[in-house]
Amino acid sequence: MSTDADRVVLPSCPSTMTVARDGFAGYAGSTWVLALRQTGGHGRRGRPWANPRGAFTATLALPRPGTAQQAAQRSFVAALALFDAFVSVTGRPEGLSLKWPNDVLLNGGKVAGILLESLGPRPDGQLDGLLVGIGVNLIEPPDTGEVEPGALRPVALAQEGGVTVTPEEFLDALAPAFARHEAAFAAHGFAPIRRAWLDRAARLGEVITARLPGEEITGTFKTIDDLGYLQLQTKSGLRGIAAAEVFF
Helix, strand or coil, X not given: CCCCCEEEEECCECCHHHHHHHHHHHCCCCEEEEECCECCCECHHHCECCCCCCCEEEEEEEEEEXXXXXXXXXXXXXXXXXXXXXXXXXXXXCCEEEECCCEEEECXXXXXXXXXXXXXXXXXXXXXXXXXXXXXXXCCCCCHHHCCCCCCCECCHHHHHCCCCCXXXXXXXXXHHHHHHHHHHHHHCHHHHHHHHHHCECCCCCEEEEEECCEEEEEEEEEECCCCCEEEEECCEEEEECCCEEEC
């Protein structure tokens, strides 16, 4: 993926994921869809995606992302790209960390989230495409009433980082950062992405709780494995978790 990915900037739309999905077949290559206002976005498990004033809401349409497992690992690629974009616009890495599986934290609060949606698969097991949805609180956080009980407090870049940028300016920092990490992923696989992500991981070595449908697992966050699965050391042994909500 090159740094000159196409971009589509919309004044408003219900969901950049929907626009990117509907337009995917017509894109010449990797394409960013950015909405200056999003009215009907959604997050994981269909939850409403809050859209506070001045928020960054965009979706990257990525063709030919490989297998479903490789597509899932783009969550870590996106997290690293977001980390670098925040450093680029603020000039400092302090206060930033990455929360498994798909959030970016600033001063301990959630400032950005990632949502993946696969397109395909083909008979050979490869996917036709991947949509990487990204939301960032640039100016103000969503109301706490819109946040799941027990979740981390939402924060905004302007509030916690002291920097005000427009969605277009943030995309100017994010797009090349994603392209850089995507190129590393394509050339070297998940191993360097995993190492870089772990260097920035929130609560590594600490006790956390993973909430699965019908089950909660508490243990020490040891690492992520070669697939990107969370590894928790529990009283009954090491437990690998492919997907869950994590609480501190």
